[in-house]
Amino acid sequence: MEIRHATAPDQIHHFGTAELRARHLVEGLFGPEVDGVYTHQDRMVVAGVRPSGKARLTAFDPLRSEHFLERRELGVINIGETGTVEVDGVPYELDPKDCLYVGRGAREVTFERGTFYLVSAPAHETFPTTHARLKDVDPVRLGSAGGSNDRTIYKYIHLDGIRSCQLVMGVTVLEPGSMWNTMPCHTHDRRTEVYLYFDLPREERVVHLMGRPDETRNLIVANEQAVISPSWSVHCGFGTRSYAFVWAMAGENQAFDDMDQVAITEMR
């Protein structure tokens, strides 16, 4: 597991493309074993696995704990075909884009088939392990074809959905022909947010914008890559094709709407 330190807003104007990517872009998440990045931005763990047999969630060294979820909670989204996550002997069959929340204290978590994206944050309390299916979630339709941002937000882990200590997590799916996510954009100084882009054809890219609203930078992002956005950073993007993405947050509060909106005319 790779460790990444936090970035302060006054550092970003010194970054060239390579340093910006090294600090904020997460590539190569979906190997046969669970692996990923431990970021000091709100101490989130961003990981993934595309199991070839049965893959196990282990206690990586940066955690210094007996098992991964000893002091943490976990959100899992299946971005591939149907697969199984087993938690302490209980199997959960996740269809494409389904979510599983795993509460603090679970000891043995395994993955079979499917392609699983994992986000974890420190937890002070145990909430029940819960499976939520895409088809059972109330979709929130936003944007318009005219704005090239006609999209549907599926909120899974949030104050009115699956309860958690810190994690807030869901999936946004763009309609064919719509390219913009999260525009107009926002920051939320209370939370770090990580986007994982998926369902994007191999040759296509998302131009992801980050940085302070008045000093943005871009990352060119491929399918199944994630971007870590510090609390002070905007996070939005434009695809060369439609795509979906998983958004996940942790930090001070869990109010989804607690956003500091940025007018398009204020962006630089």
Ligand SMILES: O=C(O)C(=O)C[C@H](O)C(=O)CO
């Ligand atoms: O398409 C969108 O807009 C989003 O999905 C926005 C994210 O959910 C987000 O940034 C929440 O803070």
Ligand SMILES: [Zn+2]
């Ligand atoms: Zn956000």
